[in-house]
Amino acid sequence: MIRAWLMQHGFVFFHTLKRLASSPVTALLSITVMGIALSLPTGIYVLMENLQSVSGQIASSPQISLFLKQDAKKEDVDKVQQRLKEVSQIVNYQFIPKDVALTQLQQNSGTTDIAANLAHNPLPDAFIVHTREHTSDSLEQLRLAIQSWPEIAHVQFDSAWIDRLNALLKLGRSVVLMLATLLSIAIIAIMFNTIRLQILTKRDEIEISKLIGATDSFIRRPFLYFGAIQGVSGGITAWLIIMLGIDELNRELTPLTQLYDFNIQLQYLSLQDSISLLLFSAWLGWLGARISVANHLWQIEPK
Amino acid sequence: MITFKNVSKRYPDGYIALNNVDLAVEPGEMVFLTGHSGAGKSTLLKLIAAIERPTSGVIAISGQNIAQLKPAAIPYLRRKIGFIFQDHKLLFDRNVFENVLLPLQISNFDNNTAASRARAALDKVSLLKREKVMPITLSGGERQRLCIARAIVHRPTILIADEPTGNLDVDYARDIMAMFRSFNQVGVTVLIATHDASLLEDTQHRILSLKQGKLAA
Numbered sequence: 001m002i003r004a005w006l007m008q009h010g011f012v013f014f015h016t017l018k019r020l021a022s023s024p025v026t027a028l029l030s031i032t033v034m035g036i037a038l039s040l041p042t043g044i045y046v047l048m049e050n051l052q053s054v055s056g057q058i059a060s061s062p063q064i065s066l067f068l069k070q071d072a073k074k075e076d077v078d079k080v081q082q083r084l085k086e087v088s089q090i091v092n093y094q095f096i097p098k099d100v101a102l103t104q105l106q107q108n109s110g111t112t113d114i115a116a117n118l119a120h121n122p123l124p125d126a127f128i129v130h131t132r133e134h135t136s137d138s139l140e141q142l143r144l145a146i147q148s149w150p151e152i153a154h155v156q157f158d159s160a161w162i163d164r165l166n167a168l169l170k171l172g173r174s175v176v177l178m179l180a181t182l183l184s185i186a187i188i189a190i191m192f193n194t195i196r197l198q199i200l201t202k203r204d205e206i207e208i209s210k211l212i213g214a215t216d217s218f219i220r221r222p223f224l225y226f227g228a229i230q231g232v233s234g235g236i237t238a239w240l241i242i243m244l245g246i247d248e249l250n251r252e253l254t255p256l257t258q259l260y261d262f263n264i265q266l267q268y269l270s271l272q273d274s275i276s277l278l279l280f281s282a283w284l285g286w287l288g289a290r291i292s293v294a295n296h297l298w299q300i301e302p303k
Numbered sequence: 304m305i306t307f308k309n310v311s312k313r314y315p316d317g318y319i320a321l322n323n324v325d326l327a328v329e330p331g332e333m334v335f336l337t338g339h340s341g342a343g344k345s346t347l348l349k350l351i352a353a354i355e356r357p358t359s360g361v362i363a364i365s366g367q368n369i370a371q372l373k374p375a376a377i378p379y380l381r382r383k384i385g386f387i388f389q390d391h392k393l394l395f396d397r398n399v400f401e402n403v404l405l406p407l408q409i410s411n412f413d414n415n416t417a418a419s420r421a422r423a424a425l426d427k428v429s430l431l432k433r434e435k436v437m438p439i440t441l442s443g444g445e446r447q448r449l450c451i452a453r454a455i456v457h458r459p460t461i462l463i464a465d466e467p468t469g470n471l472d473v474d475y476a477r478d479i480m481a482m483f484r485s486f487n488q489v490g491v492t493v494l495i496a497t498h499d500a501s502l503l504e505d506t507q508h509r510i511l512s513l514k515q516g517k518l519a520a
Contacts, residue, residue, distance in 0.1 A: 211388070213378045218378075
């Protein structure tokens with residue numbers, strides 16, 4: 001019985017493939033439409049994943065600048081250095097004496113004139129500290145702790161850009177979600193209509209099948225297979241579009257990364273994301289077919 | 304096998320097709336149903352296969368009341384019945400063999416069993432040599448035989464035929480009646496609706512006569 005059931009499903013599966021192959025242009029067109037529709041949100045998702053991993057790399061060691069008081073002595077610098085060693089959240093630090101800071105300022109093209117006209121060095125000694133902390137809350141706590149040291153005049157860290165980036169990523173995520181929702185509905189609608197037309201052309205077959213004892217699930221099966229197969233084909237198309245797109249962008253990025261001397265290559269869709277994409281697209285096709293079948297089959301009752 | 308008790312069928316437009324019909328067909332019996340067109344023959348046959356539902360009354364098939372059958376149970380009732388439709392209801396986009404295969408695919412037969420049964424059914428109606436042709440190329444008599452093959456391929460216990468000799472000449476009609484008798488001889492309950500008086504002349508089988516929705520004595 002189970003064997004017969006499996007054979008039935010196998011038969012319907014291959015019969016559906018044959019039916020798709022029998023009208024290749026129509027099939028290819030709707031598969032392409034579905035592929036493009038799916039590739040838009042998925043593409044943006046991939047770009048955001050990439051952006052997030054890049055920002056993660058940068059944000060993994062946020063930078064804090066400590067400015068000592070103007071009159072800080074050599075001993076004060078040593079004391080601060082000693083304290084920094086004791087703080088566990090600090091990965092490493094770099095001391096920038098005020099003379100070095102001034103030299104840098106003088107070499108900086110835009111500020112050469114200003115620096116040359118200074119009567120005395122207005123810059124304090126400074127430390128640049130890298131920490132393990134990521135969130136702006138924990139960074140703020142660290143800042144307050146350091147601020148309380150007597151030798152420190154000012155502590156500064158730039159958390160604003162992390163916040164901005166996170167806000168931007170959040171925005172991007174909701175754009176992806178909205179696009180995905182809208183385009184999923186569009187795909188369901190396309191499938192609904194495709195199946196509706198098929199049901200109309202197969203009216204006689206459905207009616208006769210019902211008359212000689214076909215169950216509803218038997219009649220539904222080929223349409224559901226059709227929806228799922230077309231959906232998964234759309235998913236594969238979207239996957240190919242994205243892979244080729246990333247390939248092309250990476251080719252464009254190579255000279256850019258050489259010019260700017262940092263190495264960024266866009267990551268492809270992960271295996272897990274690829275499987276999710278295919279399963280989701282199959283489900284969308286199936287769902288569109290299921291809704292269509294539920295809406296149209298009951299209208300065909302044998303008389 | 305088939306029992307009707309006080310069965311009435313009134314259509315939504317008010318037309319009464321059957322009026323308080325009582326009827327009993329024994330297992331293995333062969334029964335003719337006659338009457339003018341519009342007398343309710345087709346309606347009665349359709350009630351048996353739950354294609355139409357009665358307005359009132361009880362219809363029992365093998366002891367099962369089908370007047371109150373749930374929609375999901377209807378397919379399984381129809382698989383017990385072989386129905387030969389007045390308008391054939393053949394699939395014109397499938398060949399002869401595939402048409403006969405359909406009831407077996409519906410009942411989840413495996414491919415090998417289904418193919419050999421379909422060929423056996425086609426052999427019984429002498430259409431085996433034409434299994435690959437499309438129904439559109441068949442003559443009227445051949446189409447009727449194809450319908451019969453499709454109706455018996457799943458070995459139903461009840462065979463119902465609605466005007467099976469409708470537009471056929473006398474020789475063809477005689478062949479087809481001989482087929483029904485042979486199915487009846489192997490135990491199938493056969494119910495044939497016809498207005499063709501020549502079929503009924505020398506039959507020993509019971510004849511039920513419908514007049515304006517009522518069964519005449």
